[in-house]
Amino acid sequence: MDTKENGENINAVSKAGNLSAGNNSHNLANHTCEGCGRSDLAEQERRRLRALEVVAQLSVIGALLCFIGVGVTYWVGGQNQFLGGFLAAGLALLGIGVIVIGKYFMPQGPFVEQRHEISSTVQQKQLFEEALVERGGSAFKRRKFLGVLMGASATMFGITFAFPWIRSLGPLPGKTLFQTWWRPGSRVVTVHGRPVKVDDLEVGGILTVFPEGHAGSSMSQTILIRAASLPITTRKGRETWSPHGYLGFSKICTHAGCPVGLYEEQSQQLLCPCHQSIFDVLDGAVPVFGPAPRPLPQLPLGVDEEGYLRARSDFLEPVGPGFWERTTA
Amino acid sequence: MNSTGYTNGKLAGSVDWMDQRLGLARIGRKIMDKIFPDHWSFMLGEIALYSFIVLVITGVFLTLYYVPSSQQIIYHGSYLPLRGRRVSEAYASTVNLSLNVRGGLLMRQMHHWAADVFTAAIVIHLCRIFFTGAFRRPRELNWIVGIILLILAISNGFTGYSLPDDLISGTGLRIMFSIILSIPVIGTYLGFFIFGGNFPGKLIIPRLYIIHVFIIPIIIAGLLGMHLGLLIYHKHTQFSGKGRREQNVVGSPLWPTFVAKTTGLFLMTFAFIAALGAFIQINPIWQFGPYQPYKISYAVQPDWYMGWLDGAMRIMPSWEWTGFGHTWPLEVFIPAVALPGLTFTLLFAWPFLEAHFGKDKAEHHLLDRPRDKPLRTAIGAGALSFYVVLFGASATDVLANFFQTSLNLVLWSFRITVVIVPIAIAFLTYKICKELTETPYSGQRKRAVVMVRSPQGGYNAYRADPHPDTKAGQVAEPVPIEPESTQA
Numbered sequence: 001m002d003t004k005e006n007g008e009n010i011n012a013v014s015k016a017g018n019l020s021a022g023n024n025s026h027n028l029a030n031h032t033c034e035g036c037g038r039s040d041l042a043e044q045e046r047r048r049l050r051a052l053e054v055v056a057q058l059s060v061i062g063a064l065l066c067f068i069g070v071g072v073t074y075w076v077g078g079q080n081q082f083l084g085g086f087l088a089a090g091l092a093l094l095g096i097g098v099i100v101i102g103k104y105f106m107p108q109g110p111f112v113e114q115r116h117e118i119s120s121t122v123q124q125k126q127l128f129e130e131a132l133v134e135r136g137g138s139a140f141k142r143r144k145f146l147g148v149l150m151g152a153s154a155t156m157f158g159i160t161f162a163f164p165w166i167r168s169l170g171p172l173p174g175k176t177l178f179q180t181w182w183r184p185g186s187r188v189v190t191v192h193g194r195p196v197k198v199d200d201l202e203v204g205g206i207l208t209v210f211p212e213g214h215a216g217s218s219m220s221q222t223i224l225i226r227a228a229s230l231p232i233t234t235r236k237g238r239e240t241w242s243p244h245g246y247l248g249f250s251k252i253c254t255h256a257g258c259p260v261g262l263y264e265e266q267s268q269q270l271l272c273p274c275h276q277s278i279f280d281v282l283d284g285a286v287p288v289f290g291p292a293p294r295p296l297p298q299l300p301l302g303v304d305e306e307g308y309l310r311a312r313s314d315f316l317e318p319v320g321p322g323f324w325e326r327t328t329a
Numbered sequence: 330m331n332s333t334g335y336t337n338g339k340l341a342g343s344v345d346w347m348d349q350r351l352g353l354a355r356i357g358r359k360i361m362d363k364i365f366p367d368h369w370s371f372m373l374g375e376i377a378l379y380s381f382i383v384l385v386i387t388g389v390f391l392t393l394y395y396v397p398s399s400q401q402i403i404y405h406g407s408y409l410p411l412r413g414r415r416v417s418e419a420y421a422s423t424v425n426l427s428l429n430v431r432g433g434l435l436m437r438q439m440h441h442w443a444a445d446v447f448t449a450a451i452v453i454h455l456c457r458i459f460f461t462g463a464f465r466r467p468r469e470l471n472w473i474v475g476i477i478l479l480i481l482a483i484s485n486g487f488t489g490y491s492l493p494d495d496l497i498s499g500t501g502l503r504i505m506f507s508i509i510l511s512i513p514v515i516g517t518y519l520g521f522f523i524f525g526g527n528f529p530g531k532l533i534i535p536r537l538y539i540i541h542v543f544i545i546p547i548i549i550a551g552l553l554g555m556h557l558g559l560l561i562y563h564k565h566t567q568f569s570g571k572g573r574r575e576q577n578v579v580g581s582p583l584w585p586t587f588v589a590k591t592t593g594l595f596l597m598t599f600a601f602i603a604a605l606g607a608f609i610q611i612n613p614i615w616q617f618g619p620y621q622p623y624k625i626s627y628a629v630q631p632d633w634y635m636g637w638l639d640g641a642m643r644i645m646p647s648w649e650w651t652g653f654g655h656t657w658p659l660e661v662f663i664p665a666v667a668l669p670g671l672t673f674t675l676l677f678a679w680p681f682l683e684a685h686f687g688k689d690k691a692e693h694h695l696l697d698r699p700r701d702k703p704l705r706t707a708i709g710a711g712a713l714s715f716y717v718v719l720f721g722a723s724a725t726d727v728l729a730n731f732f733q734t735s736l737n738l739v740l741w742s743f744r745i746t747v748v749i750v751p752i753a754i755a756f757l758t759y760k761i762c763k764e765l766t767e768t769p770y771s772g773q774r775k776r777a778v779v780m781v782r783s784p785q786g787g788y789n790a791y792r793a794d795p796h797p798d799t800k801a802g803q804v805a806e807p808v809p810i811e812p813e814s815t816q817a
């Protein structure tokens with residue numbers, strides 16, 4: 001391979017006059033068509049090219065009309081299917097025209113180009129090393145201390161300048177993930193802030209509820225299910241948590257945090273539509289299927305004298321998906 | 330010819346002005362002579378490039394109307410079912426640009442479709458590079474650039490998907506927050522820093538916006554330049570065949586043949602995306618409703634390129650690790666952090682692994698036929714089927730509904746197939762490759778058998794000439810090139 005310095009090593013023979021089309025036209029027919037005269041073949045070829053030219057012309061005319069169609073459609077209101085349909089058709093027709101030209105009316109070769117050597121010669125490598133190390137490095141070699149100082153101050157710049165880029169981005173997590181807005185005595189309200197009374201839900205009914213004053217809160221969202229008309233004990237120690245059959249569970253899936261939004265009344269199961277975790281409502285919302293690792297935390301509920309549902313306390317464990325600081329209960 | 334050296338008067342004007350400043354004629358001629366091999370599989374990367382261009386064109390339009398804000402407002406727009414609902418400005422502006430801005434819906438749907446086509450083209454292009462061994466020396470660096478581009482494309486797909494702040498994308502963001510939380514030690518801090526506090530927060534939408542419209546696109550554009558620059562510098566690979574050798578490239582010149590063909594491909598890609606945007610509805614966010622942290626849509630489906638992660642999260646057993654006063658949600662970490670981490674690490678490392686274990690560190694410019702490297706092809710096919718099964722697993726609920734069977738059965742079928750299928754596919758692929766390489770004449774065009782009847786009435790059969798394409802040793806013509814070297 002020749003290695004001219006500037007890499008201009010592509011082979012060089014002029015072929016400018018030989019840009020005819022038809023290199024793709026080899027086929028078995030050409031070989032077996034013994035009887036055909038040469039002029040017949042040339043005539044066929046000419047006709048074929050003429051036909052292709054007409055195809056290209058027609059499609060480009062079609063493209064022009066389609067683009068006018070785009071303009072008109074836009075003008076009369078821009079109906080999506082017509083606008084996009086005209087656009088797509090116009091672009092495709094124009095594309096056909098361009099491809100026909102590229103495929104049949106331009107030199108097809110095949111042409112060849114030589115590759116160049118990628119690796120440098122030994123001499124080039126030496127020259128490189130000399131410049132990098134000798135020429136560049138010598139200034140520092142004799143001033144090691146200065147070099148160290150410069151390195152130190154550059155590092156300090158890198159570290160301190162990164163402070164705002166990292167630390168300012170957000171508050172520290174602190175206890176945020178460990179608590180919700182539920183407080184002892186918080187009234188249970190709907191998303192519109194209306195307090196929920198003990199006879200608001202039929203048996204089998206469900207409602208998304210929040211602590212009063214925090215309707216819509218992401219962390220505090222709770223699913224209220226009336227599973228029976230009598231208190232239900234889901235787990236040991238939760239005997240008093242479900243007045244009149246009302247069960248409250250954190251609505252945040254313990255898998256990846258989606259709202260556990262689907263309730264199957266017959267099986268009394270909550271289903272998370274994100275990855276199909278299923279929780280058993282009557283058994284403390286333990287996951288019975290899917291990737292969720294933990295039960296939905298249960299909210300201790302009570303009823304006041306006026307018949308309003310109230311929380312007895314916050315959830316007793318962090319709600320939602322797991323995280324590193326979450327302590328093992 | 331005049332004093333400038335050009336015969337054509339027009340060139341003498343404009344081009345010569347440029348030539349005096351840039352040496353345009355010299356560089357221009359070299360560029361025009363660049364050879365592009367003709368093979369359909371080389372168009373995959375071009376399709377990716379052109380969908381990126383469509384993404385930029387349509388995306389700039391969207392930025393003119395979109396408002397990156399989670400500020401809650403009351404919707405007063407033209408879509409009646411939403412009237413009076415509390416929605417974020419981001420959501421309201423997206424509904425507005427879809428339904429009230431003339432041509433806006435087309436631009437938005439094209440943008441979304443273009444993102445899907447973009448990622449799909451990248452993935453198929455990657456497969457082509459992998460199975461033909463185009464990543465081998467000297468192209469390992471370009472392979473790495475390509476993988477980074479894939480990661481960026483997926484990331485930008487996800488960020489863009491999240492911007493409308495509709496019910497489905499908001500759920501996706503919630504899952505993303507939980508995924509970040511699953512990272513041990515730093516996860517909680519990382520999540521709070523990225524989201525500017527606990528989920529959902531008010532900062533994530535504006536942050537995603539600037540990442541989506543500026544930071545990632547600019548990196549993509551830069552890396553695309555590098556990708557193409559390296560491609561020009563290394564020159565194309567090519568399949569072996571008539572006259573094609575390690576030391577040359579055979580094909581059509583950039584100007585005019587390749588330019589015409591690739592312009593055609595650009596127009597076709599554009600047309601295809603426009604047709605999708607026109608006729609196939611995508612992400613009708615006004616139907617999904619605005620994101621509310623306590624609401625959920627029944628049909629939570631991410632875009633296709635996130636499907637494998639969704640599927641992996643679904644079939645992962647619930648293995649939360651607890652100990653030493655800490656929790657490590659492996660049921661999220663393994664499918665959503667470790668799996669993609671491992672996937673991309675292996676992709677980055679593949680060229681080096683193959684060179685090391687295959688003991689082949691030589692330069693390669695001729696491509697492999699997949700069958701000639703049965704082991705690589707088998708591993709690739711097996712890995713691919715693994716991701717396809719994971720993708721399928723993202724539809725467990727749909728499948729259970731469709732086949733009227735239990736979720737449990739579907740789940741366990743996927744847990745089993747995700748192990749069995751890749752092994753089986755890899756094994757089968759290996760066998761098929763071996764078989765093919767050992768079959769004589771396989772992969773070559775069939776030669777016709779010609780029957781001739783002699784005047785005496787006897788029959789004679791012989792094989793016709795081989796197809797011209799298979800004629801060995803036929804040398805391609807050198808490209809016409811610089812005059813001074815012609816004289817030499």
Ligand code: FES
Pocket residue numbers: 253254255256257258272273274275276277290291292
């Ligand atoms: S978020 Fe509920 S199952 Fe994954």
